[in-house]
Amino acid sequence: MQSIMYKKITLLLFLILPAFSSAQTIIDLKPGGSVRAKTIEDYKAEQKMKEREEADSLQYADNLLRAFNALHTDSLAEAERLFEESLRLRPHAPGNYIIRHNLALIDLARGQYMRAEKKLTELIQTVPNYYDARLTRAKTYLQLDRAREAIQDAETLLNTDELKYQSHDYLRQARFVRASARYRLRQYLDARADLRRILEEDPQNLNAAVLEALTLHQLGQTQEALNRLNLLLTRDPKSVDVLLARAELHTSLKQYALARADYDQLIELHPNDPTLRTDRARTLINLGEKSAARRDLDRAIELGLPRGSVQSLYNLTRTK
DSSP states (O other): OHHHHHHHHHHHHHHHHHHHOOSOEEEOOSTTOOEEEOOHHHHHHHHHHHHHHHHHHHHHHHHHHHHHHHHHTTOHHHHHHHHHHHHHHOTTOTTHHHHHHHHHHHHHHTTOHHHHHHHHHHHHHHOTTOHHHHHHHHHHHHHTTOHHHHHHHHHHHHTOHHHHTTOHHHHHHHHHHHHHHHHHTTOHHHHHHHHHHHHHHOTTOHHHHHHHHHHHHHTTOHHHHHHHHHHHHHHOTTOHHHHHHHHHHHHHTTOHHHHHHHHHHHHHHOTTOHHHHHHHHHHHHHTTOHHHHHHHHHHHHHTTOOGGGGHHHHHHTOOO
């Protein structure tokens, strides 16, 4: 009874005191508490709190500006530090979901796919309708070779009515993710159906055109696949994606000399890519050019590739 009466009294005081008094009051809301007028110290404390909040807000805004500038110059560590400091300054700021998304993108840029997926999943649980995060997670699932989960995220987006009336490009990205996941699951007819839909809407979509060519190859239409890749290269002879796809097709057909020509062109474009050196070394081994293959492997290691990852290829370069 005493507790109920106390609550009623304090609520009544809270309601009526401002009506007849211009002096501000502090009500101690606990059993035995009292009502007292604010002192100068109370006002000073409040002012300090307001100043601190204003300073934090200014620092928060400055951090975000500097963080996005750092991203623009690929200074990932600096951007990450500034984003994380912003979250500490204002943990409940309404735009923090965008910061958390960018922190996941930084993880992706570093190849830290599992860390990115964890951040994105936590973000989606908090803000289910933040579609950018779901699209990024779908792409992350592809990197993690979790194709079925990528399809689930892509289909969630494709079945969202709100997006159907907002951004066709957004839905094309989701459809491409689903096509890529279906390709990995060897669902080639379904993958091609997605790719045809994309190309009908956007005939110049290079990624879709390349993946469709690879899909045609898997469906047994290899010559048609090569024809399409050759046509794409007449438009852009230095397209890395198309050259890689054609090299893959030449290799699968055991046309190693043609594959080597593609890798030569790719390495001329990107001489410091260790993976391209490894791929060309594999092709050179098939051509019997073991010394040249060994030089490519040596260069790949100089560029940072662990020797253990190419030891099996080194073994193939040994002369009897």
